[in-house]
Amino acid sequence: MTVVAESRPLPRVTKLPLNADIGALPTAVDPMALSLNENPFPPLPAVRSALIESIDAANRYPEFLPERLRHLIADHIGISDEQVILGPGATGVMLQVLHAITDPGNRIVFADPTFEGYAIISAMVRISPIKVPLNSFGRHDLDAMADAASEAKVVAICRPHNPTGTVESAAKLDAFLQRIPSDTVVLIDEAYAEFVGPDHRIDSVDLVRKFPNVVVIRTFSKAYGLAGLRIGYAFGSRELAAKLWAMQLPFGMSTTSLVAVAASYRAESQLRHRIRLLTSERRNLQSRLRGMGIASTEAHANFIYLPANGVPWHDVFDDAGVRVKHYPDGGVRVTIGGRSSTGAVLTALRNKL
Template identity: 65%
Template sequence: MSLPDGPAGLRDALPAAIDPLALSLNENPFPPLPSVRAALVDCLGAANRYPEFLPERMRALIAARIGVRDDQVVIGTGATGVILQVLHALTAPGDTMVMTAPTFDGYPIFAQMARLRSVTVPLDVHGRHDLDAMAAAAATARVVVLCRPHNPTGTIESAQDIERFLGRVGPDTAVLLDEAYEEFLSPSERIDTRELVLRFPNVVVIRTFSKAYGLAGLRIGYGFCAPDLARRLWTMQLPFGIGLTGLVAAAACYRAEDELRQRIRTISVERRRLRTRLSAMGVYSTDARANFVYLPGGANGRRGWPAVFEGTGVRVRAYADGGVRITVGTEQSTRAVLSAVAAAMV
């Protein structure tokens, strides 16, 4: 797509920071926190200089924050960048990668890019992993993907169930524990992943600044794992691959933790309100713990949720079974979703 000439034209071509109808990509509905935005503006004066050859400072910053050693952390251009580093480092064409159906849209694409064979395991009727079936499929796989909270259903498995699953996966099978939405979980729902990666050295925990932190446009992701595996993944780091803005933004986000928690509370409250209102209308949604809700295609005998939102302007993510994933936005976004659903039920 060509962009209009001139600064004003370029601004007009950018996506709106606040768009109550943009509910398909699980973006944070709010612009970056004011202190983060100010830090980004301040760093633009150094844009004529290259960033670090390898992102050592970013690595140290994140490691200190999450409480692991520097040499346990890898950095990527978003979570997707880390996932591709894992696949490039650990797989060969023709290897098998196990994932759920449905799953995060990127995983089938990444498998194709790495020339892997995809094996999909259906979710159960409540939108949860079938961990027994996944463990069986992983017996002959090089990589298996576990999302917690799951994308697109938002469900979580208990720490005990996750550990039992990991105990059944062979040490030569890499497990991608995708925690892109981890910040939306309550403390009691979180797993001690620092200890987990030391007990299971084939696990790579994947996280991102795109969701709760609201920096999807800056593409900042990271992973952490046991030191031996991390050293192998670090060989896949792209030189000069992480821009100056990434380091500045990550540091500013960590300094603004109180403001971040308030935003997460705001989104979580809106998610509960949306689910409650949908339930009152007789609409089932999975027990989502992230910044979205999921309406299964077969729920309440309804199939074809995508058609409900056609022509309304509300943009949701549609799935082949007729289900939809709806990002939690502002109160205006919730009203638009409920209005579309109510109109379809008349």
């Protein structure tokens, strides 16, 4: 399997004032790079300062196993250290999980389309996918996925869903989990959970308490804007987490991971401000699209999804130089960037539609 990464020059460092708003972003980011769901803001000032100070320790190994980072995250969530595992981004954590709980020939259920990393890491551990099409609203078909789970070792749900940004209600998710066999592990991928508004959030810690076969996966790549540092984590029951911790790679999490997470947690209010700016810009783009008669899914993340609907999206965006994520079904996912990114998207649409 060949994975082609987006080619781009190394980023230049631009320091923004602490109270910078979404309109200041064009000076700091490439407004046309809207395919990877990156946070357009550079690291928070406090995080940047902490990372710079940590460079002098780069000649030293990190902890053999990341116990301090584990404790920091567990304490922030409000669970025991023994329930947390860590890895290089959400994808790296998921790979560790699949290594720990599956054997070659097992099967995994996930939606279609969905985050392409699921198929990649499934192939790496030699398990076979059962792909269940999304329903007409761009959401998981939970009934069909529950039916398929009887033949699988693992089920993967992403909430908000990537690429459509939709969420299932807490009640529907609970009913779905009750149908899953107790020896089938359910991965709930919450890479974009911080962007979900209060009315649509779920209590993931309570889900893990209620369903011992659930593993929740999160990352510092999206809302926290630390994609280049590759910091991901997961939590579950003590029994299941113990199996996963056995796959923890020695020296696998850098010292900068601990420094960046600690500084991010201390700057939580500033982070929330940035999240509000991005979600506000998402609503702005969605409103502008509705005004143009263009449909998008009900997104709860830092991106929107435009269904195919017979529109040649390749022509619309590629000709304008706007890099979005295209899917085999003809739909496109568009990351929320700065104000100039929104302008570039709208201009491309006006010029072609």
